[in-house]
Amino acid sequence: MSATEENRTTRIVREGEVTIDRHLEAIWKTRPGLRGVLSSVDHKRIGIRYIVTAFVFLIAGGVEALIMRLQLAHSDLKILSPEAYNQLFTMHGFTMIFLYAGPVLSGFSNYLWPLLLGSRDMAFPRLNALSYWIFLLAGIFLYASFPLGVSPDAGWFNYPPLSGKDYNPGPNIDFYLLGLIFLGISTTVGAANFLVSLLRTRAPGMSINRLPILVWGTLTASVGNLLAVPAVTLACVLLFADRQFGTHFFDVEAHGQPLLWQHLFWMFGHPWVYAIVLPALGIVSDALPTFCRRPLVGYTPVALATVSTMIVGFGVWLHHMFATGMPVLSLAFFSAASLVITIPSAVSTFAWIATIWTGKPVLTTPFLFLSSFIILFVIGGVSGVMTGAVPLDFQLTDTYFVVAHLHYVLIGINVFPVMGGIYYWFPKMTGRMMSERLGRWNFWTMFLGFNIGFFPMHIVGLMGMPRRIYTYAPGLGWDTINLITTLGSFAFAVGILLFLINLTVSLRRGIPAGANPWDGPTLEWSVPSPVPAYNFAVIPVVASRHPLWEERLESPERSSLSRGYLLNHGRETLATTVLDAEPDLILEMPGDSYGPLALALGLGVLFVGLILHSGPWAVIGILATALAILFWLWPQRRLGQIAEPHHV
């Protein structure tokens, strides 16, 4: 991204029917074929790739879960050996939390931000592509351990000393550590990209009180990630050094502290679990009003609730460690903080219910997903409150009650809104509607399967079943409930299957959808579906939160959607000032580039070198990375990165 001189005059295009602008399409279109695939920086392609890859990992994690549920369907089963079960539950946790939950929301945000903000692309298109490529390679890097039978087996939390060299000498844990460090790079660059895009690439007039709540959610998640991911990267580097180079950070014999890992991990862990739900809350706050035929109730309280949840989220990590023998005063402080964090969630919950109550809800499939999410969110929330109370957590922690809580929170707050989001934005992404009839079946099998599967976990948790056990003895009262959970899980899996069928069928035979099939209020519905490469023919000027509903809301402001900056002298988009989004600069955006893929591959070689303990490969990786960066940052005249010869 680079800034040209400000005084270039901007041309205003005339009113009239919005058609595909051949000229702009030619400038912004990604090259066809494999070259385009490997070098594309179009935020829309990257967004869809993120979502598709995340769903592949969701299915992988789901299959792992189903196998585990078979092993736990009854007491003393021998379907899986302990080592196999331990590898499976670790991979299930790692995949779902790191390779599905975060990336799928990055996918939505990547796709929607420029469209919501009225811009032609993210602030750093190539960085965006890098973020995806590294995510893909990190996932492949981790799953390479699966066929070799050396997958990580110390849980997604990977506590030493069990994950140390003495008790886990194989490569299993090195796959975990290096995979997490590698993925951390993708998360960090993505977060930086979102932050700068929010500050500089908003359409003129879109002051910060006119941002869609999804933007607020992803912004908060990105700031949270920027601050939290370094903690887990540091922890992984320290443990890797302990395992390979004989340092003693966690080695008890040399005064190392196993709890150091837990603190570092959960300082990242809790902000991370908010980072993977806040964008989903944003999806609900943006999509639900469309089906209630009225703007969201309490925009400002919900926006502030989103931000305050993350802020308090940095001060509660100890509730994952209540039973480690902490002094009572710190237990009390963190318990109080963990209970108080639910108040912002209450604000959002009542805002959504008020929106439905005072609106005229239209019961489409996305509405079912988005409204049923509220009850799952509340169930997950209150069970979270129960674990937040310290003395009660002494009983609850590490039992299946916590497993129930985390599934209600993660599936309830992430998967259901994502499903609703896909039904809502599928027409915009592909130009076709998803089938409502199949959607209903999909919703009900998922909703009932989920509740039948995961609600009994609360009960078996209250009956004392510990987490992460590959089998259990008969006569403890756990058998029937585990069987119900297994059946529920398979029903939920059938629901996911129906969703995939609906997806593939609608891709070809879905009803063609126009620019605004749901009559939504925000900018993304003002462009054709599927969205042309250049997003907006003219950069719109925004005057309210609901540009497409201004007439019907009888609000005096009028956004101008068809009169704005044309910016068609090459790949250009508008940079606006931070607070009030006044036009500031015209940005020359970089085109398709192999730089991101090359850099990702370079880093990939480095990490493969590290896992194989082979010096030469690691050095080759470092050199390849350096070359890729050089190639990437080579100054291009088109982007104004080469000084013009001085006019005498």
Add this chain to the structure above:
Amino acid sequence: MSDRLRRCGCVLVPLLGVAACGHVPMGYLHTFGPAADPVTSLGWGFIAVCTLVILIIASLLLAATLRARAPQGALANVPIAQPGGGLRWIYIGTGVSTVALLGLVVWTMFTLAAIAQPPGPPAFTIEIRAHQWWWEARYIDDEPERTFVTANELHIPLGKPVQLRLIGDDVIHSFWIPALAGKTDVIPGQTNIAWIEGNTLGTYRGQCTEYCGAQHAHMTESVTVDSAADFKLWWSHQISAASSPAADSMRQGESVFLAHCAACHTVRGTGAGGIVGPDLTHIMSRHTLGAGTLPNDSEHLSAWITNAQAVKPGCRMPTLDLPRPDLDAVTAYVQTLH
């Protein structure tokens, strides 16, 4: 839409009932000691409040959805309602929630204060050292002579607090007897202090609740609350040494034991002094084998000695390739260690 409320309601209520009334071995909604009872009432309070909140929100949501839903069909022809109104919901909803929450916070803090310290000075200390996949327990008395080591199954006197000193030896474990007290992690490099007390006679089961490797699932412990007299009897029996057997067949079993098992197990009174495995001096006074994996009867004892890996794969009890007569002899000898 209405059937959604019915469905999740009908799933909720019966299961909760099962957990509550029938005392499930590992359940903690019905507890038997001052370290757990205050927490149980707190737990019931939370369950009540949470169930109430869920029902309120579900009914509000259902009502909101059904009340003014637009007919099916294109969304465009449904007029846009004006943006005003609805803020009251947020103020009232959040206000009520916050008040309820603060009440729960205060109750939580009182409960925490109630269980943080034992009511009185502890009768004695049990030093619990967690190993990969069994519990070593050492009863410490002021007179060192009454100090002895046992494994997996503890006994405590009725109505007296007992201090637990939890010392990690390899990886992190977590000691938990749901009926008597919350869990406390056992972390290498540090000593955690906890306490338990039983107000009702009986045996209470527990299980390791911090993932600790292959056999995390088979690492159970139990606490039996005895009357003061029974407890004194039990303690003095435990510190007595094993007498060398009279019968000739047992003597053969003892020599096989000393040849093949003494490097890992201790039987006080014989030359066997290994501490890699549990102390077997009074193994037959314990009800289970392999930290609760098998009941302690002759058939399971023979199966365990013959091939422990089949029962608890990955545990450190090796498969001794001994001829059958030796296995039977040593099994018979072990059964004399009451």
Add this chain to the structure above:
Amino acid sequence: MCFVGPSSSHLRLAVAALCVGVATTLSACKPHADSTAQGASRALPADGSLAALPLGDLAGTAKLLAANDVVNPLAGNAGAIEEGHRLFIAMNCAGCHGYDAKGNMGPDLTDAYWRYGGTPSAIYNSIYEGRPQGMPAWGSALPAHDIWEIVAYLQTLGGAVAANEYHAGMQGDHGITSTADEAPGLLVKATAPSSPPQPP
């Protein structure tokens, strides 16, 4: 965590232990100094319960029982090495040989000086049978798998001789190939010791 299901290394382990065990019991019927490590089922000399020695002490002769080029099935297995190190301390080997295995009451196990042979099977036999100057016989107290784990740990300390370098080890070549060749015609082919069939 050390062994999972019927993997290939598991098979090799069982066979190696079998052939060593068989060789040991064969030697049992040799009428010579009574050693508790001989047949596993022999009763111990009754010597008072307190003084009863779980580990018979007098060793067999220095004759190698197993083929000297048997490869340690667990060599290089990271899990086995960690478990072998734990056993080295738990079974009080560290008490005699030092916690760094550099020798204390017992000899240094990290150098290339082996009184009774430095190949994996020679070390296995020394542990299994015990040795005259005070090395107890562990054949009865430790199963074959655990002894192979201890041998795997000792092989990481740098002094062990590779399985196929038995002769070089005996000549003290320390891995160098001797350039001094014998006078032509005088070279007598070193008789390869009788070795039982190679394990799969």
Add this chain to the structure above:
Amino acid sequence: MRAASRLVDSNWPGLLRVAVMVIGLTTHIEAAENDSSAIANFAPNDPPGEWRSQARDFASTRYSPLNQITVDNVKRLRVAWTFSDGVAYGHEGAPLVVGSMMYVVAPFPDVAYALDLSKPGSPIKWTYAPDPAPLAVGKACCDAVIRGWAYARGKLIYNLLDDHTVAVDVQTGKEVWRTKMGNVENGETMTMSPFVVGDKVFVGNSGGELGKIGWLAALDVETGKELWRAYSTGPDDLVKIGADFKPYYGWMQGKDLGVTSWPADMWKTGGGAVWGWISFDPQLNLLYYGTANPSPRVPVQRPGLNFWTSSVFARNPDTGAAKWAYSFTPHDQWDYDGVNENVLLDLRIGGRQRKVLVQFNRNAYAYTIDRETGEVLVAAPFAYENWSSGFDMKSGRAVVRPDKEPKPNVKLEDVCPPDIGGKDWQPSAFSPKTGLLYAGIFNICMDLTDHRQSYIAGTPYDGMEITRQAGPGDHWGEFIAWDPVTGTKAWAIKEKSMTMSGALATAGDLVFYGTVDGWFRAVNDRTGQILWSQKLGSGINAAPMTYLGPDGRQYVAIYAGVGGAAMVAKAMPGFPPRGSTLYVFSLDGDSVATGLEMPQ
């Protein structure tokens, strides 16, 4: 009175380095000279020219009345003759001279030699090979050594490593009797020097490191029959504690403390070996000896005061009944033992003459204890220590510093003194002329990691992983003069390497000692000035002795052959190889061998 100390470079090129004289020093000597409060009873008053027992007398003074070699002429000391027994293990015993014969015993396999001093070159008159079990080498915790041998009624009596005590007729070299004292297969060995009183010889065992209970036994000199045996742990009858047992301090009074101060049954593998020195007071008719560390060395496994390990016992030699005992380090957590020599002196303390015993204990405290009652009169550190924060005279116990208590699997840094102590078993000497005790001590600290131990019979049962390094200042050893009345150092000579030899004080105002890197030195017993040094072939662990040869000439003899606890420093650069040579010195190297008569 400030100690005069200076560093002596071990690679000192043979030039004498003159010590700095401190004016105050001389005045002290005069003071000590005239009212020398410290006197000793030199019973059994063997002939001045002979050396019939390791410490030369019952009171363990190692003081010789010979004064031909004096401060003035010691520079002329040269090697007169040498003798090598060809065995590489550590040499820790001192030769005995009876009449014109010298008796020495080599370490394992414990061959005894009689050398005829009257003939040139002191040829071997007879040798005696006892053939002990080779197994014993693998069971001896700290090198296959022998710490000495005794002469009694025409017999040379010593302990074999494989737990047999043998007596050899000094005339013929034939075995008179052999008594089996223990079962070497279980890890019990014997290295200590027998101690003879009248018709009884007293022996003790080693093997605490392998979980064996310590004991002291009395044998009849003529027949070798065992008369009684007193164990170091266990019920009172085993420990031979009867009605008249009166320890001074309350915490040592009670019934069956040898059992109740241990966890259930752990006294049976409790250690307390008796491998050190024995002293005897003929007036009080009491034997004094120490017991070693409790077993296992890991304290966490044996809560309780672990009686009677790391203690000193006073027993009646005829019945073995204990009169009193004192525990130097109850619940010993660092293997500090209590077996060091007890020098019996009569001192003026608190205005009245007291019968005391002085022990430089391995816990770095030098104790002056009333040998009639067991009351601790003086306890002061003679070397740098940080395991305790001072000595509580009222309770008679050192106050343990909690941060120096080892916990399993956690490395504890910088614990001083190390397991081998501020001074190990190397015996000190006393000179009545100065009233001072002379001892070679260590300046070593250790990093310690405890590992909880299984008891597997025949294998080590200690569990301490130790790395040792120099204490404050980078020297490893010191040779000191110690005033037992005030508990202060008179002077000290810093030595680069460990000073692990015994000491010898003579009427010639000289004190002899040796270092682990092989220096044999003679110093002025008043000023601590080094007057003569000679580098020997190997390190010195044994104690020097002096005798009058048949030619009427005074000789000084010292065994050189590094081993035993000195091997802790074997990684230090310049550590000497092992050796096996007995060096005998005389003025100008003259001896019977050269045929020159003594100049009148």
